[in-house]
Amino acid sequence: xxxxxxxxxxxxxxxxxxxxxxxxxxxxxxxxxxxxxxxxxxxxxxxxxxxxxxxxxxxxxxxxxxxxxxxxxxxxxxxxxxx
Numbered sequence: 376x377x378x379x380x381x382x383x384x385x386x387x388x389x390x391x392x393x394x395x396x397x398x399x400x401x402x403x404x405x406x407x408x409x410x411x412x413x414x415x416x417x418x419x420x421x422x423x424x425x426x427x428x429x430x431x432x433x434x435x436x437x438x439x440x441x442x443x444x445x446x447x448x449x450x451x452x453x454x455x456x457x458x
Contacts, residue, residue, distance in 0.1 A: 418454075422447045 408430050411423035422444045429440035 416451070418451045419448065422451075 408427060411420075411427045414420055414423075425440055426444045429437045432440075
């Protein structure tokens with residue numbers, strides 16, 4: 376066996392090469408986040424939706440929204456505790 380044939384060659388999987396050349400799949404940009412789950416609790420679902428929307432904004436906005444969402448979720452947990 377020659378040295379060249381022993382060296383593994385990286386071959387992209389079909390799902391990796393399908394998006395080649397597009398901005399969201401070329402390694403320069405992260406893939407879009409999946410949609411947030413639906414819990415059936417309107418307060419929680421709204422908070423998760425706000426957090427999901429913030430993912431496309433700059434980091435300062437993301438942090439601000441994440442803090443607000445964290446407070447809203449914590450308040451909701453306290454509400455559930457009292458029920």
